Amino acid sequence: MASTINDVAKLAEVSRQTVSRVINEPSLVNPKTLEKVQRAIEILDYHPNVTARLLVNKRVKTMGLFMPFSADQVRQNLFFATLSSTICQICSQSDFVMQMFTSLSREDSSRFFVKLFKEKQVGGLILTCPSVSNDELIFLLSEKIPFIIIGRPGIMSQQINYVDVNNVQAGDLAIEHLIQYGHRRIGFLNGPANMTLSADLNKGVITAAQRHGAKLDIRESETDLTLDSGYHQALILLKSDQRPTAIFTADDLLAVGVKKAADELGLSIPSDLSLISGTNSGWGNIFPQELTYIDTQFERLGDIAAKHMIRFILEEQPSNLSEVLPVRLVLGQTCASAHE
Amino acid sequence: MASTINDVAKLAEVSRQTVSRVINEPSLVNPKTLEKVQRAIEILDYHPNVTARLLVNKRVKTMGLFMPFSADQVRQNLFFATLSSTICQICSQSDFVMQMFTSLSREDSSRFFVKLFKEKQVGGLILTCPSVSNDELIFLLSEKIPFIIIGRPGIMSQQINYVDVNNVQAGDLAIEHLIQYGHRRIGFLNGPANMTLSADLNKGVITAAQRHGAKLDIRESETDLTLDSGYHQALILLKSDQRPTAIFTADDLLAVGVKKAADELGLSIPSDLSLISGTNSGWGNIFPQELTYIDTQFERLGDIAAKHMIRFILEEQPSNLSEVLPVRLVLGQTCASAHE
DNA sequence: CTGAAAGCGCTTACAG
DNA sequence: CTGAAAGCGCTTACAG
CATH class of the missing domain: 3.40.50.2300 (Response regulator)
Incomplete structure (x- = not known):
């Protein structure tokens, strides 16, 4: 079996609180104790159980990304591949984790989101438009589910966070x-x-x-x-x-x-x-x-959404996101003067 | 605050164990009690905390999918988009969750996988070749991390699970x-x-x-x-x-x-x-x-890998996977007789 | 069919 | 700087 905080405490001859401190706030620990505990951690190959940790400190460092399309459509649309890999990258920088969901047959998606959040599977959701209808949006708002829309939502509201391209x-x-x-x-x-x-x-x-x-x-x-x-x-x-x-x-x-x-x-x-x-x-x-x-x-959409979600989850401040990114023309060689 | 099992128990005037039973094994509960508890669940909009549940029953219904490439490469290669959406779909059918990871700058990837697993973030990993070197494979094996390779691993071993195309x-x-x-x-x-x-x-x-x-x-x-x-x-x-x-x-x-x-x-x-x-x-x-x-x-690769991983996590039997899928020629119109 | 007890692995105050 | 106590929200035996 994997070793727990108690095993480490026993080996290092300290209390488990001290071990906890070594992991979370090492500066508060006497250097000698610190070293002793660290050695025990090393020896036992101890890895703190994320689940147990979550249960008490309640920050769910996980966000869900919802891609509403079928496998076939996702495959066609490179937009989604870009989005998911960008969000992934941002998450990993902050020790967050991205969970991906595609279209769900079983139930309507907004109920599923509510479940995900209330069960503490995710700390928030990034939804790609048009995955959610206006009715679903209203439902999510009423249930106070933290979410960010990528794209322009069908209804506007102070409470709806979104980021879109102009x-x-x-x-x-x-x-x-x-x-x-x-x-x-x-x-x-x-x-x-x-x-x-x-x-x-x-x-x-x-x-x-x-x-x-x-x-x-x-x-x-x-x-x-x-x-x-x-x-x-x-x-x-x-x-x-x-x-x-x-x-x-x-x-x-x-x-x-x-x-x-x-x-x-x-x-x-x-x-x-x-x-x-x-x-x-x-x-x-x-x-x-x-x-x-x-x-x-549009790579920036994933970047902005993910960063905002991370900030939200860590601080739990319901700060607002409503950004519309400017676009610009890039001249190639596929346009020429009209002539008839 | 979200309601807990204790809130439900209090409202329904039963013990929390009974509430737990209503959720997990309703057939063992007296129909009248069942109904009472279900009503309380409804009223309080109760959703069992997945984290707490995990802490005790230890089945981590989550798998990690590792795509080793940069955002740019993932975008180019539709193979990865197909893979992720297929695995996603399979997961959702069994109430599993897929976490996605792309290349990590911070540390070498195998150490990261070990951490993910030992921290109980994931129950197992699906790795796309050639994301892992042979040294890393050996390391993962030595740490007893459950993983499946998509593609043919560089080294062969009874212990390495993989599925590949011929x-x-x-x-x-x-x-x-x-x-x-x-x-x-x-x-x-x-x-x-x-x-x-x-x-x-x-x-x-x-x-x-x-x-x-x-x-x-x-x-x-x-x-x-x-x-x-x-x-x-x-x-x-x-x-x-x-x-x-x-x-x-x-x-x-x-x-x-x-x-x-x-x-x-x-x-x-x-x-x-x-x-x-x-x-x-x-x-x-x-x-x-x-x-x-x-x-x-190659859609089948994700399907087979995900299903095998789900079975593994649920049963914890280290059954073996080493499948090489046959291929066939599909005639189009891009080949013709040679003539010089 | 139901509940009292114990515990999963951790952290958060609170003393000292 | 460190530890004893309590608790996060759930489930698993065990009695009854």
């Missing part, structure tokens, strides 16, 4: 860039209609369009952010009469889908078709030329 | 396929030299080559399994004198790199260059035509 700005910058290049017929592959991401991008697109009057023809298609749906929607757009001369995609996986469709139709990028992506999660590297995209620095 | 067979099948198509000059983009994956693929390649005598010219290049290294190595191969008529890549991300290089050089697949990948993690969907690849079903 997708309105992203949509605006992207369309503005295409307009500057003279494009007037623009395809827009957006995400699913129920995501705030999609709503925000759309808002940005409209903002940019309105700045330039009514001569624009912007055609929005809904996708589910997979390669396949990007490919299929792009085919439809590119085969239509008066096909768009440029396409803006919500993310770079969709952009890859567009490229696939363009290749198939013998359209080359950027001479026949300009392409700009609303983010770059890594798929962009596939392009022979550099992809033009909006840099959303 | 990469020898994968290499063999791939080269055999190319030979059948008449290819004699074949490029082979392998993984890093220190991975057992690379050694196994190589062994398979050699096996297939030897079956067909010495007329083959197989050129192996080392990559680090990133898109970039695949692209660069492919460029070198394809620009060389007597360029290969076919390329076999260790994985599909490398295959994408080859495609990028081929596009750049104006070589079309499969008429100018046949391409076959040693696995398909999802990148293959990018190809305009179906990618020819070896189906390694």
Whole structure:
């Protein structure tokens, strides 16, 4: 059996409180005793039982990360891989632990979160939008579960902590860039209609369009952010009469889908078709030329969320987080002047 | 404050042992008492404290998943995303929890694993090769840490549990396929030299080559399994004198790199260059035509490992796991007959 | 079917 | 600087 604090105390001929002190506040211990205890710890290969410790001091140094998608979707979306590894890294720096959860079949997810927290499995949760509906959000608030949303929550409230990328700005910058290049017929592959991401991008697109009057023809298609749906929607757009001369995609996986469709139709990028992506999660590297995209620095989302959660758990101060990160245009070689 | 078992006992006017029974073994409780207690649980919104429970019954229903790579690499490699989400799913079915760890800067990883286990943070670990060196493996064994390797460990031993894909067979099948198509000059983009994956693929390649005598010219290049290294190595191969008529890549991300290089050089697949990948993690969907690849079903690795770990933790029987999953060739349209 | 006793491995005041 | 006492929230035998 593994040795306990009592074993160490016995071997070192001190009380277990002293051993506890050696571990938690060595400066309060007489150097000679300290050494004696440390040697005993060494000999017995003693490791304090985290569980027992938790039971008394109550800081649950664990956070849950909820990724609502199926294995297949997580696999497609590099965003989630980035998120989880970033959060992991931050956790390990502070001796925290990250638990990951994907979609749960058994029960609705918000009940599961409440259970996790109340059972003291986790000290708080990081939820990726749109994993939670507004009803669920309200439920979580009413149950006082500490959580941070990554993305923009569907309802706003002082009590809701979130960190998001400025997708309105992203949509605006992207369309503005295409307009500057003279494009007037623009395809827009957006995400699913129920995501705030999609709503925000759309808002940005409209903002940019309105700045330039009514001569624009912007055609929005809904996708589910997979390669396949990007490919299929792009085919439809590119085969239509008066096909768009440029396409803006919500993310770079969709952009890859567009490229696939363009290749198939013998359209080359950027001479026949300009392409700009609303983010770059890594798929962009596939392009022979550099992809033009909006840099959303979404790695920072995980970083900010995790650090905030750690601070919250350690201090239990319900400080507020509502940050919207600015974005910027990164010029590649997939956009060119429109010519008809 | 959250309510405890004592609060429930008081409200229901029973002892806390009875409450405990209601939760763990309701059949042993008088139906009337049962109902009374359940109502009290409802009213107080009682959730048993997992920590306290653990302290006494000692089953740590948590497993650690170690992904040794940097955030960047995890992002590139869909293999890891698939693995983590699969393991997550399996865990949630058995009320287990998965903790994820990426590379740790602070200390060498095996010491960290020992700590995790001895502190009772995790009941066992799933390690992805080549996250652990042979020395570390030996150390873990000596410390009696329960772990499962995904991939083939560098040293073999009765005590080492692992599950792997038959990469020898994968290499063999791939080269055999190319030979059948008449290819004699074949490029082979392998993984890093220190991975057992690379050694196994190589062994398979050699096996297939030897079956067909010495007329083959197989050129192996080392990559680090990133898109970039695949692209660069492919460029070198394809620009060389007597360029290969076919390329076999260790994985599909490398295959994408080859495609990028081929596009750049104006070589079309499969008429100018046949391409076959040693696995398909999802990148293959990018190809305009179906990618020819070896189906390694690596989703199954996570599934098998997680289920075995759960069984181990629940039963504490040190049953053995050493499984090597067979692979099969999946015909796409990226291979064609060689012609010079 | 139910409860009194003891204990899981630790920490937090409180004395001294 | 150190230890005796009490307790964190639960479960596991053992009586009855």
